[in-house]
Amino acid sequence: MKNELPKLEISEKEGAIPKRKCCDIKPQKVLLNAVNQSALWSSWRMITFILMVNRQGQTRLSRYYQPVKLSQRVALEADVVRCCLSRKRDQCSFVEYKDFKLVFRQYAALYIVVGITDDENELSVYELLQNFVEVLDKYFSRVSELDIMFNLDRVHVILDEMIQNGHIVETNKSSILSPLTALDKMADS
């Protein structure tokens, strides 16, 4: 499989962002109780959350599709990041975590991690991440971590077009971007 697509680049040199000490991220046990308790339909295959985290474990974007308390999120994220960072390159991009699975993909120093229920198709989600990054790349023309940080709202808008309520609702790049570009145009005029 060729990976011709542009990879996410970091405009600053790695290391320019000071590393947070690892010990700051204390592994904590969090049970995502909420994940099992929602309505009837939520047991159906779906995406439960999406995270963007850098190698230092700092969250750059997070979106939950099932209710998770704010206080639990930090611990959950730290746990999830630990899970993914410990994976070696030759290991599987899917990890079991509690009663759901994580699918992650690394772009330069940025990791995108998705939590999915057990019956979702891991490979298709894995490719969805690539599609997401390609969309970002198209919009920001060579996206970097800083683009995401300074345009958090726009990245969220893009994500909302792609995933709703944990289901993949649009994958056509032009359809995904059209509402946002329309907004930008309106703002300019």
Place this chain on the structure above:
Amino acid sequence: MSDVVEKTLTALPSLLSLDSQPGAAKLSSTSKLGSFIRGITELTSKHEEEKLIQQELAAIKDQASSPNTSMRQMKELMVRAIYCEMLGYEASFCYIHAIKLAQQGTALEKRVGYLSVALFLNESHELLLLLVNTVLKDLQSTNLIEVCMALTIVSQLFPKDMIPAILPLVEEKLTHPKEIIRRKAVLALYKFYLTAPNQVQHIHNKFRKALCDKDPGVMTASLHIYLQMIKENPEGYKDLTGSFVTILKQVVAGKLPMDYNYHSVPAPWLQIQLLRILSLLGKNDESTSGIMYEVLDESLRRAEMNHNITYAILYECVKCVYTIHPKAELLEKAAKCIGNFVLSPKINLKYIGLKALTYVVQQDPQLALQHQMTIIECLDHSDLIIKRETLELLFRITNAQNVTVIVEKMLEFLRTCQDDYTTMDLVGKVAEVAEKYAPNDNKWFIDTMNTMFSLGGDLMQPDIPNNFLKLLSEGFDSGEGDRKLRRFAVDSYVSLLQGEPGNLPQRFLQVISWVLGEYSHLRTDLEPATILNLLAKLLDLKHANSETKSWALMAMTKVCESEAGMAVLQGICEMHCSSMDTVLRQRAQELQNLSLHAELRAKVLPQDISMEPLEVDSSLSFLDEFVSEALAAGAAPYKAHHQRQEELAQEKVLSLEPYSLSLPIGMSSCSFPDRQSPTLPSVSSGLSGDSTDFSHKASATTLKLDKVKRVWGREGYLAKKEPAEEPALIEAHSPVHSADQVGEFSISQSQTSPPTVAAKQEKQQLASSLFVGLGSQTSESLMGKSELTPQMFRRKDKGQVSSLEVGKQTPNSVIPPPNSVDNLLCSILLDSNTDPETSLPAPKQNGIALLEGGQPESDMKTLETSPTRDSGRMAAETEEPVRTKDICLASYLPADCIGATHSEITPLCSSQSVDLFACHVHKEDCLVLVVFISNSSATRVRLLAQLDSEEVEVSCICESPVEEVRSHYVEVWQYSLTVKRPSVHLVVSGLVSFHMATGTPHTAKFSYKLPLISFIRPLTLSTEEYGTMWLAFSHDTKQNLTLITGVQDPLRATLNVLERKLHLHVVEIIGMEGIVACQLLQDQPCLMHCRVHAGTLAVWLRSTVPDLPDCLLYHCQRALQEH
């Protein structure tokens, strides 16, 4: 359908072109947002982060509340707040500003407003109500972008109760000229369908239109709805199969516009969605499957392209091929496909291949044989997740012949496993297969269980040790086999305790205590004193918690017969009699007293073995008198803990709900104080019944409670979805190492063989032991004649026997016939000629007969049942099966419903071995719908139900309705019903979804019809009150009814009939006129004025509720006609 593809999608980004360079990366590092972000990147410690964010939050709060803040600044503030929340710091003061921004902002500002609402709030947040108007306004906007935004937020979160307000507007958008609007409208309706399916029922034909939309995006969106609807009811959409197949064909052939391609694969996610739909439609349906063979074949063939996404499609395709009605040619291709996956050097593909294989072996175990060497390799893979998935696969192919090897592999993994959740899951699986397939070898079973208890520690589900103990106590076989197993367990535990029990987990220690207490007498060579000393050792363990200690004390109470141990005992009792722990103290007291009175002890704790279950009066009705006296003496009625909590909570929380919504809670918490007559036995046993849950819990595993219904409730002893485990070979470091373990199993032989033996040979050996018994004759003959290993445990399910075989119980049946489904399964395994039908337990057939033949009679007929179980059983002996079932189920009526009139119990729906019945109970102050779920299968079933009705408000009475029904068990759901809109008959419809332990979840619909009369209660009032009310009521109706003739006082006779049949209250009769009053629950009065005129009864009804007079009149008519 073909126009879907014919039409090119050039128009799609018509909303606007993409040429404008987006406002990307305007790195306004001078702005506040910029400097904040810079601040975040420069953080070096948690402490700094906290300081920075607190500062930031203060600044945001300050600025947001200033009246001069422009919307543009507000937008920036919101983004900053989003950052803070993302890092875990609550910014709740911003929520209201987010809503304001959505309301007042324009373009991107508005979008950010909506976005922050979606990020900050959850679906049930009160503030969302404030958003409704904004959404309404935007939906009607002429600006397409605003409409888009409104539809987006609506499909993310919207208060359920407010859906009707915007539904027409959203519906209208389905025909909008712009594709993007139509697409988003469909997604919004999808969301509505998920949250409130009934609200969108009327637009189902519009969904079909969306499916045929000329824009592929709209069509794709509609598939979400269809996937969901088909999942719930595959039968209803079979006619669409052709359309789905056509769409898939066109997609696969690349007829969609280019921009739907992903890495030159046409619309991959759409393909996956379609394949999922097809597999649901084709499942167990030969003719429907026939339609899709061709396109599936095509999909499999397209798989040559080497890209992840094509593999993702292939995976879905393979699953589909194995789900629908099989076709040999396709199966072969799919199997080949799986082969490519598992053999792939790419680890992600290998993983997905294993997952596919795991799915497929459930249909076709032989496939595992083809890939056995690959599976063996994966077992030793360095990546844990691959190993884990392989074990999952092995778990699916476990049978009586390979169980020892597979269990060994699982335990090996458990020993290295760090993750709690995985441990829990795997321990459950080990327990399940060990119990299910254990060979006839006590040693293996006990050793395996020991290892499992040590490894599983205290993480395991409590039902695992419970099941194990149940198995030991109930036995599985002849008395001799049981004795041997118990004796073996005792041997094993004695030697464990003689060693170093210090690091055994609590649960294991408890199991050991119980077994020693119960069965140590089987070791005649050991003095009870020795056992006492061993148990006393447990009390001294530092890490033993008080629960474990009380188990040990209980065990000592059972063994303390001889004089020898007295000295030890006295010391122990003295020590623990002053313990801070009340349970421990009680146990010590018991021990002390019982050890001194041998006779009493023999009575309380009879030795062994009589399998007569103890009868426990779970309602504690013997306390009724005491309770009545206490109440009469002015004691406050008992309220369960949760009721008290609810009442407290209610007082504190400001209720924003309309009154009717808060009724159910109020009702359940008020009903007890309302009843001032403490002598009603049903009330007091209901009251005291609540408290029994707790008292039983402590001694749960030692009492045989099989006959007792409901006490075990939710948290009881769950059936064995996750059964106990059984490690065969125990490594030297294991605490339960037993010395004489030599190679009894092939796996250990390979371990002991000299290291020079080629590794390959070892693996082959492993393979042969792993895949033995998987299918074909040929493979068996290769292995030599593999004996069918006799199944060890044929568990006697006493619960089933006693609860279902009412009426033909022989009092002395010490060992009831083993007819559990476990046994059923193994007999099928052992002898495939056995017709499963014949071994079905008889009661099940009763159930079927009931469903087929039992005709629900007039729903107006009510049946007085006697409140006690005894008379219920007596009746059961004499009456036909239908009645038996009725009465059987009636005994499951909740305690507070016994005594009240209930309607006949009628079947609602059934699914495989789960049957649902229902009846309604007329209580004084409410109407309760009771649903019985009777599970006659051998496994736990998870159920979820949604009840809904246009005319009736349905609310669940219990806080958390039962979601799981154990094997051979009946659970009860209770709903309280209130009339929303009166009509002659009210229908409650519902949707249940069943999740069996095996097989895919499915759903069933049902409906239950109640006459309005069920909701009518007498209204007692004086003539004066009647007069004032009469004038105040606005809805009325008049009609002439027939008068009962041939009696002395026709008016009185007629009114008496009405009073009796319709539960009305006759207020007064003066001469030729009479006034009657009743109320519709809750508190909606209806008044009736009757006058005898020209041989007929002129009736005039008035009420506050529209339609109520008309409906009531109808019932009056019928009541008089029937008379």
